[in-house]
Every structure is written in structure tokens, then in C-alpha cells.
Amino acid sequence: xxxxxxxxxxxxxxxxxxxxxxxxxxxxxxxxxxxxxxxxxxxxxxxxxxxxxxxxxxxxxxxxxxxxxxxxxxxxxxxxxxxxxxxxxxxxxxxxxxxxxxxxxxxxxxxxxxxxxxxxxxxxxxxxxxxxxxxxxxxxxxxxxxxxxxxxxxxxxxxxxxxxxxxxxxxxxxxxxxxxxxxxx
Numbered sequence: 001x002x003x004x005x006x007x008x009x010x011x012x013x014x015x016x017x018x019x020x021x022x023x024x025x026x027x028x029x030x031x032x033x034x035x036x037x038x039x040x041x042x043x044x045x046x047x048x049x050x051x052x053x054x055x056x057x058x059x060x061x062x063x064x065x066x067x068x069x070x071x072x073x074x075x076x077x078x079x080x081x082x083x084x085x086x087x088x089x090x091x092x093x094x095x096x097x098x099x100x101x102x103x104x105x106x107x108x109x110x111x112x113x114x115x116x117x118x119x120x121x122x123x124x125x126x127x128x129x130x131x132x133x134x135x136x137x138x139x140x141x142x143x144x145x146x147x148x149x150x151x152x153x154x155x156x157x158x159x160x161x162x163x164x165x166x167x168x169x170x171x172x173x174x175x176x177x178x179x180x181x182x183x184x185x
Contacts, residue, residue, distance in 0.1 A: 026051075026052075026053045026145060027051070027053075028051045028053065028139075028141060028145075029048050029049070030048060030122075030123050030138070030140075031046070032046060032047045032049070032124070032125055032137035033136070034046075034134060034135050034136075036084075036137060037124070037130075037132075037133045037135065038085045038086060038087050038133075041130050041133065043129075043130070043134055044068050045066065045068030045127075045134060046066075046067050046068060046135060047064065047065055047067055047125055047135055048137070049062055049064050049077070049094070049123045049137070055147065056147055057108070057113055057145070058110075059105065059106065060106055061103065061105050062103060063101060063103045064077045064094055064095060064101070064103070064125070065100070066101070066125060071097075071100050072098065072128075073127045074097040074125065074127055075096075075097035075126045075127055076094075076095060076096050076125070076126050077102075077123065077125045078093050078094055078126075079091045079092040079094060079121055079123050079139070080122055080123075081115070081120055081121055082122055083119070083120055084138050087132075087133075088122075091112070091115075094106075094123070097126075097127075116139060119139065122137060122138045123136065123139065124136045
């Protein structure tokens with residue numbers, strides 16, 4: 001009887017930890033640059049929109065983050081329809097201006113979700129300097145983004161981008177961590 005009582009919690013844990021039919025939540029970041037605007041804009045500023053999708057991808061919280069301008073220069077951010085290099089109409093108004101970082105929530109219908117996944121939408125940011133668009137990022141989703149879609153196979157490991165130095169440091173030397181390019185272009 002004692003073994004049976006010990007088995008019940010184990011079975012419960014296996015049931016809870018077993019495979020689930022729910023999809024994993026997904027975070028998707030779309031980077032925006034002036035060179036992606038049609039026509040391209042020469043700007044020092046850049047930004048990104050980060051989407052935090054729920055498990056069925058029907059809703060997302062998002063943040064819009066801008067680098068290189070004060071909040072008074074920003075006039076708004078939108079999701080628009082259009083292939084790369086083609087300007088289109090507003091699909092979702094994300095936010096009005098006067099921000100450096102802001103957030104919101106959006107809900108997608110099944111048709112909108114399919115359009116979002118198709119690659120025919122982009123995010124854009126407008127400023128007082130470029131009211132038609134200062135920066136832009138095409139929305140591209142990874143393979144396996146939609147619930148039930150098979151995930152893409154993992155790529156084979158590649159050589160490190162920063163190989164070990166030819167002359168390793170002397171023992172006990174303290175080296176700064178490799179932070180990559182810290183997002184700088």
C-alpha cells in the first residue's frame with residue numbers, strides 16, 4: 001500500500017510534465033533601420049518591435065523601442081501591409097509618438113495571423129524628420145511559428161565568430177567578457 005501511495009505523485013508529475021498539445025509562447029523581434037524604408041532614409045537611429053505571442057498566436061503584447069532620438073522626435077509606429085521595398089496601408093496602429101519605449105497589446109483574427117506570417121507586413125516608425133517613415137523592418141517569422149507546425153531542423157554548429165586568440169593569455173590574466181557588437185551596426 002505504501003508503494004502505491006508513493007506511485008500516485010510520480011504518475012501525477014509524469015502527467016503534468018508529459019507532452020502537451022499546447023504550443024509554446026513565442027517572442028519575435030523585428031529590427032527597424034532607415035535603409036529598409038522605401039525609399040531608404042539616411043539616419044543614425046534604429047529600433048525594434050518585440051512581440052510576445054500567446055500559445056495560439058492570436059494575441060501579442062508588444063514593445064516598441066527606439067535608439068538615437070529623444071521622445072519628442074518620435075511621432076508614431078504602425079504595422080503596414082507591403083512586401084519589402086513596397087509601401088502599404090496601415091493594418092495596426094501600434095502607438096502615437098512621444099516615446100522612446102512603449103508597449104501595447106494586439107489581437108489577430110485567423111486571416112490577420114495568416115497575413116502576418118506571409119511576410120507581407122512590416123513595422124515602421126515615423127518621426128518629425130521623416131513623417132513617411134524613419135525606419136522599417138519587414139516581419140519575418142521563423143519556421144514552426146504557427147501552432148502545430150513542425151519546427152525547423154536545428155542548423156549544424158558553426159565555427160565561433162570570435163575564435164580563440166593565437167596567443168592565449170597568461171594564466172591568471174583577467175580578460176573582459178566578449179559582448180559581441182552589442183547590437184551596434
